[in-house]
Amino acid sequence: MLKKREKFLPYALPYWDNQEIEAVEAAIRSNWWSRGPKTGAFEEAFGKAVEAQFTVATNSCTAAMHTALAVKGIGPGDEVITTPMTFCSTANVICHVGAKPVFADVLPQTGCIDPAAIARAITPKTKAIIPVHYAGQPCEMSAIEQLAAEHDLFLMEDAAHAFCTSYNGHPVGAKHTAAFSFYATKNLATGEGGMLATDDEELAERARVFVSHGMSRGAWNRYAKGGTWHYDVKVAGYKYNMTDLQAALGLSQLKKIDYMQAKRKEYVHLYQALLKGIKGIRTPVEEFAQGTPSWHLYLLRVKENELDIGRDTFIEELNAYNIGTSVHFIPVHLHPFYQEHYGTREGDFPVAEQIYQEVMSLPLYPSMTEEDVRYVAGAIREICTRHAR
Numbered sequence: 001m002l003k004k005r006e007k008f009l010p011y012a013l014p015y016w017d018n019q020e021i022e023a024v025e026a027a028i029r030s031n032w033w034s035r036g037p038k039t040g041a042f043e044e045a046f047g048k049a050v051e052a053q054f055t056v057a058t059n060s061c062t063a064a065m066h067t068a069l070a071v072k073g074i075g076p077g078d079e080v081i082t083t084p085m086t087f088c089s090t091a092n093v094i095c096h097v098g099a100k101p102v103f104a105d106v107l108p109q110t111g112c113i114d115p116a117a118i119a120r121a122i123t124p125k126t127k128a129i130i131p132v133h134y135a136g137q138p139c140e141m142s143a144i145e146q147l148a149a150e151h152d153l154f155l156m157e158d159a160a161h162a163f164c165t166s167y168n169g170h171p172v173g174a175k176h177t178a179a180f181s182f183y184a185t186k187n188l189a190t191g192e193g194g195m196l197a198t199d200d201e202e203l204a205e206r207a208r209v210f211v212s213h214g215m216s217r218g219a220w221n222r223y224a225k226g227g228t229w230h231y232d233v234k235v236a237g238y239k240y241n242m243t244d245l246q247a248a249l250g251l252s253q254l255k256k257i258d259y260m261q262a263k264r265k266e267y268v269h270l271y272q273a274l275l276k277g278i279k280g281i282r283t284p285v286e287e288f289a290q291g292t293p294s295w296h297l298y299l300l301r302v303k304e305n306e307l308d309i310g311r312d313t314f315i316e317e318l319n320a321y322n323i324g325t326s327v328h329f330i331p332v333h334l335h336p337f338y339q340e341h342y343g344t345r346e347g348d349f350p351v352a353e354q355i356y357q358e359v360m361s362l363p364l365y366p367s368m369t370e371e372d373v374r375y376v377a378g379a380i381r382e383i384c385t386r387h388a389r
């Protein structure tokens, strides 16, 4: 029996050192506490990293997604197709613009949206598709791009998990429109924060205005020397801009992203080796034909027919070992809001529901140690042995 560790091991933590502290201190000392030059520098540096032509920094991925749908003119009477296997915000933003979220089920192996299910969900009202690179696994973008082209649909990737995911040799963000998250648990974190990356210049221009109350461009530096006090409000925009304090963190995190990603990969390989062949669980897909995952999450599945416990009890038992986990996600169509407003029901998306019953996210982040990974894997082995059918 493993000796219970004293300190709780959370499922996610940000990675930082003195460089982040110094970067934020410098931003504070610069007196640019809201959007300023560091936000512009972060937009540029992040754009380079994902090979995007245009980038607009926001205060969340949710804000970036809402902005893109709004400036594309998607609204009442329109339908937008997305996956139920996502965080509520992917579907919420469709509601924010007054359009109808339409869900398409996912692929059993990865939990990413199934292109065949998208094809079946397309109607004359469909205006956009939002695939989600679930856990950082690349969606089948070639098939999705083809559907979008055939039906003239706006394609926006929810890349909240997908900074450092690549597809066909290019990073997610290099093509069409993608929204990234820098929430505290993400591979690159600024506390809260997001980025809209796009190859559509007009979309980028409109988005820049939209995230700053709809004020004409350049209004953010109207208090600087040479700045002008005048601005025009072109649309009733939102307060969605990033701040220089966040951008300072982002710039600092970008410098260490290679190290952080290497650590994630190292721990994933170790989990895969240590958990291989254990009865009662399934490890995630490691190799993808056309892409590489960012390994934002390490998704383990519990097979109830091989154990005398289900996922929920498994999580409680891991907790007793002082190990934190999370569940990504409660499928969106099962939430009361969606059931009440869009009539979705349990049973509508059986693959997503099956994955939801089985899945949990294990601790995975650069600041954990190899010993932590071995401890988690040891606890899982013990639980599976104890509960084998």
Ligand SMILES: Cc1ncc(COP(=O)(O)O)c(C=O)c1O
Residues within 6 Å of the ligand: 059, 060, 061, 062, 063, 086, 087, 089, 090, 132, 158, 160, 161, 180, 181, 182, 183, 193, 194
């Ligand atoms: C798949 C997915 N999409 C969107 C979001 C929203 O990101 P943010 O919190 O930056 O708005 C999240 C957040 O965790 C997410 O997991």
